[in-house]
Amino acid sequence: MFIRFISTGGTIDKIYFDELSEFEVGDSQVQHILAEALAEFEFDIVPLLHKDSLDMTDDDRRMLHDYIVGDDVDRYVITHGTDTMQETAEALRDLENKTIVLTGALSPARFRTTDAVFNVGMAVATAQVAKPGVYIAMSGQVFEAGTVRKNRSDNRFEKI
Amino acid sequence: MFIRFISTGGTIDKIYFDELSEFEVGDSQVQHILAEALAEFEFDIVPLLHKDSLDMTDDDRRMLHDYIVGDDVDRYVITHGTDTMQETAEALRDLENKTIVLTGALSPARFRTTDAVFNVGMAVATAQVAKPGVYIAMSGQVFEAGTVRKNRSDNRFEKI
Amino acid sequence: MFIRFISTGGTIDKIYFDELSEFEVGDSQVQHILAEALAEFEFDIVPLLHKDSLDMTDDDRRMLHDYIVGDDVDRYVITHGTDTMQETAEALRDLENKTIVLTGALSPARFRTTDAVFNVGMAVATAQVAKPGVYIAMSGQVFEAGTVRKNRSDNRFEKI
Amino acid sequence: MFIRFISTGGTIDKIYFDELSEFEVGDSQVQHILAEALAEFEFDIVPLLHKDSLDMTDDDRRMLHDYIVGDDVDRYVITHGTDTMQETAEALRDLENKTIVLTGALSPARFRTTDAVFNVGMAVATAQVAKPGVYIAMSGQVFEAGTVRKNRSDNRFEKI
Numbered sequence: 001m002f003i004r005f006i007s008t009g010g011t012i013d014k015i016y017f018d019e020l021s022e023f024e025v026g027d028s029q030v031q032h033i034l035a036e037a038l039a040e041f042e043f044d045i046v047p048l049l050h051k052d053s054l055d056m057t058d059d060d061r062r063m064l065h066d067y068i069v070g071d072d073v074d075r076y077v078i079t080h081g082t083d084t085m086q087e088t089a090e091a092l093r094d095l096e097n098k099t100i101v102l103t104g105a106l107s108p109a110r111f112r113t114t115d116a117v118f119n120v121g122m123a124v125a126t127a128q129v130a131k132p133g134v135y136i137a138m139s140g141q142v143f144e145a146g147t148v149r150k151n152r153s154d155n156r157f158e159k160i
Numbered sequence: 161m162f163i164r165f166i167s168t169g170g171t172i173d174k175i176y177f178d179e180l181s182e183f184e185v186g187d188s189q190v191q192h193i194l195a196e197a198l199a200e201f202e203f204d205i206v207p208l209l210h211k212d213s214l215d216m217t218d219d220d221r222r223m224l225h226d227y228i229v230g231d232d233v234d235r236y237v238i239t240h241g242t243d244t245m246q247e248t249a250e251a252l253r254d255l256e257n258k259t260i261v262l263t264g265a266l267s268p269a270r271f272r273t274t275d276a277v278f279n280v281g282m283a284v285a286t287a288q289v290a291k292p293g294v295y296i297a298m299s300g301q302v303f304e305a306g307t308v309r310k311n312r313s314d315n316r317f318e319k320i
Numbered sequence: 321m322f323i324r325f326i327s328t329g330g331t332i333d334k335i336y337f338d339e340l341s342e343f344e345v346g347d348s349q350v351q352h353i354l355a356e357a358l359a360e361f362e363f364d365i366v367p368l369l370h371k372d373s374l375d376m377t378d379d380d381r382r383m384l385h386d387y388i389v390g391d392d393v394d395r396y397v398i399t400h401g402t403d404t405m406q407e408t409a410e411a412l413r414d415l416e417n418k419t420i421v422l423t424g425a426l427s428p429a430r431f432r433t434t435d436a437v438f439n440v441g442m443a444v445a446t447a448q449v450a451k452p453g454v455y456i457a458m459s460g461q462v463f464e465a466g467t468v469r470k471n472r473s474d475n476r477f478e479k480i
Numbered sequence: 481m482f483i484r485f486i487s488t489g490g491t492i493d494k495i496y497f498d499e500l501s502e503f504e505v506g507d508s509q510v511q512h513i514l515a516e517a518l519a520e521f522e523f524d525i526v527p528l529l530h531k532d533s534l535d536m537t538d539d540d541r542r543m544l545h546d547y548i549v550g551d552d553v554d555r556y557v558i559t560h561g562t563d564t565m566q567e568t569a570e571a572l573r574d575l576e577n578k579t580i581v582l583t584g585a586l587s588p589a590r591f592r593t594t595d596a597v598f599n600v601g602m603a604v605a606t607a608q609v610a611k612p613g614v615y616i617a618m619s620g621q622v623f624e625a626g627t628v629r630k631n632r633s634d635n636r637f638e639k640i
Contacts, residue, residue, distance in 0.1 A: 001301065037278035038266055039300025040316045106198055112432045118197035121281025128302045130289040140199025141161065142288045156200045272592045321621065357598035358586055359620025360636045426518055438517035441601025448622045449610040460519025461481065462608045476520045 002042045003127050004073045005030045008049040008056070008064070008088075010081030012105035012116045025050050029109035030079060033120045053081025053088070053104075061091040068095055075127040076100045077120070082150055082157075085136055089145035092134045101126045103137040106155055162202045163287050164233045165190045168209040168216070168224070168248075170241030172265035172276045185210050189269035190239060193280045213241025213248075213264075221251040228255055235287040236260045237280070242310055242317075245296055249305035252294045261286045263297040266315055322362040323447050324393045325350045328369040328376070328384070328408075330401030332425035332436045345370050349429035350399060353440045373401025373408070373424075381411040388415055395447040396420045397440070402470055402477075405456055409465035412454045421446045423457040426475055482522045483607050484553045485510045488529040488536070488544065488568075490561030492585035492596045505530050509589035510559060513600045533561025533568070533584075541571040548575055555607040556580045557600070562630055562637075565616055569625035572614045581606045583617040586635055 007013065007028035015026035028045050048067060049060055068076065074097070080088055082104045089102050103123040109116035115138075122137035134145035138157040151158050167173065167188035175186035188205050208227060209220055228236065234257070240248055242264045249262050263283040269276035275298075282297035294305035298317040311318050327333065327348035335346035348365050368387060369380055388396065394417070400408055402424045409422050423443040429436035435458075442457035454465035458477040471478050487493065487508035495506035508525050528547060529540055548556065554577070560568055562584045569582050583603040589596035595618075602617035614625035618637040631638050 033278065034300060036273050036275065037300055038275045038316065039278070040318070041300050110432055111430055112434075113196050113430070114432075115196065115198045117277045118193065118199070118281035118284075121278035122285035124278075124300060125282035125285040125297060125302050126289055129286055129295075135289075137285060140194060140197055140201050140284060142285050156198065158200070270591055270593070272590055272594075274592075353598065354620060356593050356595065357620055358595045358636065359598070360638070361620050433516050435516065435518045437597045438513065438519070438601035438604075441598035442605035444598075444620060445602035445605040445617060445622050446609055449606055449615075455609075457605060460514060460517055460521050460604060462605050476518065478520070 001075070001128060002073065003075045003077055003124060004071070005043060005045040006064070006067070006076060006078045007045060007047045008053075008060075008078060008080050009051040010053050010079060010104045011107065012079050012103075012109050012119075014108040015110060025052065026110075028079065029116060030077075030120060033109065033117050036117070037121065039124070051081070053084040056081070056084055056088065061088055064088065065091055065095070068092065068098065068100070074098055074132075077123040077127055078102045079120075080104045082106060082138065083152075085138070086145070086148055086150065089134050089136050089148075093145050095134065097132050099127050099130055099132050099135075101130075101135045101137050101142075106138075161235075161288060162233065163235045163237055163284060164231070165203060165205040166224070166227075166236060166238045167205060167207045168213075168220075168238060168240050169211040170213050170239060170264045171267065172239050172263075172269050172279075174268040175270060185212065186270075188239065189276060190237075190280060193269065193277050196277070197281065199284070211241070213244040216241070216244055216248065221248055224248065225252055225255070228252065228258065228260070234258055234292075237283040237287055238262045239280075240264045242266060242298065243312075245298070246305070246308055246310065249294050249296050249308075253305050255294065257292050259287050259290055259292050259295075261290075261295045261297050261302075266298075321395070321448060322393065323395045323397055323444065324391070325363060325365040326384070326387075326396060326398045327365060327367045328373075328380075328398060328400050329371040330373050330399060330424045331427065332399050332423075332429050332439075334428040335430060345372070346430075348399065349436060350397075350440060353429065353437050356437070357441065359444070371401070373404040376401070376404055376408065381408055384408065385412055385415070388412065388418065388420070394418055394452075397443040397447050398422045399440075400424045402426060402458065403472075405458070406465070406468055406470065409454050409456050409468075413465050415454065417452050419447050419450055419452050419455075421450075421455045421457050421462075426458075481555070481608060482553065483555045483557055483604065484551070485523060485525040486544070486547075486556060486558045487525060487527045488533075488540075488558060488560050489531040490533050490559060490584045491587065492559050492583075492589050492599075494588040495590060505532070506590075508559065509596060510557075510600060513589065513597050516597070517601065519604070531561070533564040536561070536564055536568065541568055544568065545572055545575070548572065548578065548580070554578055554612075557603040557607055558582045559600075560584045562586060562618065563632075565618070566625070566628055566630065569614050569616050569628075573625050575614065577612050579607050579610055579612050579615075581610075581615045581617050581622075586618075
């Protein structure tokens with residue numbers, strides 16, 4: 001079983017330097033999360049983008065789409081900013097014979113309290129057991145692409 | 161979507177008092193894990209047993225089996241000690257039309273570094289997306305009951 | 321033994337909402353830190369300011385100074401942003417018969433990895449055992465006011 | 481400024497393996513605590529004993545005493561089990577011209593929630609600013625040797 005992780009930026013990877021600095025997107029936290037999880041499967045991590053999801057463009061989504069089309073892997077976990085996760089999921093829906101799970105975090109993985117670890121756990125399981133398709137794993141739930149939105153005022157993902 | 165969590169004890173729920181005390185099984189950590197995960201689905205937690213899994217008997221497994229048979233729920237996550245998790249999974253294999261996922265932890269959920277959060281994340285996703293059956297979610301992987309063993313010397317779960 | 325904590329803002333109390341939000345100063349983390357420390361002494365927390373220390377003005381320092389002059393307490397721990405902590409310490413140096421310790425954090429207390437807890441521990445001990453005066457507790461060290469600067473490039477406090 | 485840390489065992493350094501193992505004393509957590517604290521002073525760590533403090537004998541205390549007598553350092557932080565910390569503090573009271581601070585933890589440093597980090601912060605500050613003598617830094621307070629006891633039922637240190 002092999003999973004390819006693609007990191008694109010977003011809150012999950014945010015880091016903080018000090019008062020003069022902004023809160024910035026850092027390296028993928030997936031490796032640390034899998035190490036702490038005592039995970040024992042084959043994987044790699046491809047850092048494709050490094051953006052807040054509000055800054056993600058159609059070109060970025062096309063690039064991601066084309067990357068996966070041309071790539072010889074069956075299972076993907078894509079870490080992504082939460083604000084446009086559903087748009088990116090939609091942009092990947094035509095991909096066939098691949099199980100693609102988007103996840104991220106509402107608070108950074110480097111925080112003492114974060115949803116990142118649980119979310120990546122959900123995504124890793126979904127990539128293994130779900131039938132091919134595009135999914136979003138957030139708010140304790142696994143949604144199919146096209147059936148979910150982020151409710152910003154309540155800070156959660158929910159079924160449309 | 162409703163998930164019933166059944167806690168049976170094991171390392172995941174271990175607590176430590178002080179030098180005169182042993183390390184003991186405490187209350188289920190599932191509620192804290194789901195709160196930190198910002199999970200937004202319906203669930204409850206049934207504390208059925210409170211044991212190290214090495215102390216679990218055939219009677220305990222029969223009781224757990226009968227509880228689920230007589231219970232009107234489709235999705236279960238059972239937290240369980242790791243040493244005999246596969247035996248309990250086997251004992252539940254004849255149950256039909258239910259998605260049952262056993263998980264636990266190699267280090268306690270109260271530790272600063274623990275696999276518990278990730279594992280419960282995997283189990284919650286598996287309970288939602290897998291077809292009915294009995295599964296073990298450990299070591300970053302989702303195994304079907306009967307295909308997995310704990311490798312004690314390497315401290316991990318692996319396919320038989 | 322009574323310690324009055326005065327919170328003024330700074331990295332120690334920073335919180336993060338989500339991608340649309342900035343990293344903002346939240347409520348004082350001192351209460352959580354003392355609870356986790358199992359601290360058993362009398363204290364209160366006075367939230368006097370709520371600023372990055374780079375935004376702190378001479379008026380702010382005068383207000384803090386006058387607050388302490390008119391206040392009937394012997395021991396203070398002031399949580400403060402790190403960038404101008406030494407200026408504020410200087411501004412308080414003429415205060416007599418009081419033990420005043422400034423501390424803060426180079427990474428937020430809400431982070432999984434933070435110097436905040438250790439620093440508040442140093443400050444609480446210094447407020448108890450040091451002779452009256454103004455101190456800065458950072459980088460594992462207790463400095464007297466006027467003998468210390470923040471080395472921004474190395475991200476640490478050091479003796480002048 | 482140089483501090484010598486002497487580790488003797490106790491809850492602060494406890495580790496947990498799995499269900500077949502006991503909770504055992506592991507390596508000193510001081511190095512990890514100082515790294516996270518971004519501490520910038522010279523120190524070393526001498527692992528002298530590896531015991532629950534209830535197992536500590538008069539011979540152990542004599543050995544610790546003689547070690548410090550023959551050692552050319554002014555500031556010590558001794559990590560120690562909490563149950564007999566005050567006996568060891570008493571046994572060191574005749575040492576002159578040295579600042580010796582005993583500390584430890586009521587819950588292990590490896591726990592997600594622990595008093596260890598704060599306590600070591602208090603001890604490090606006390607070793608720097610207190611006049612020579614023997615101190616115990618626990619429960620948010622710095623006590624002089626001979627004035628403190630552990631209240632086991634309330635799980636705290638308090639003035640006699």
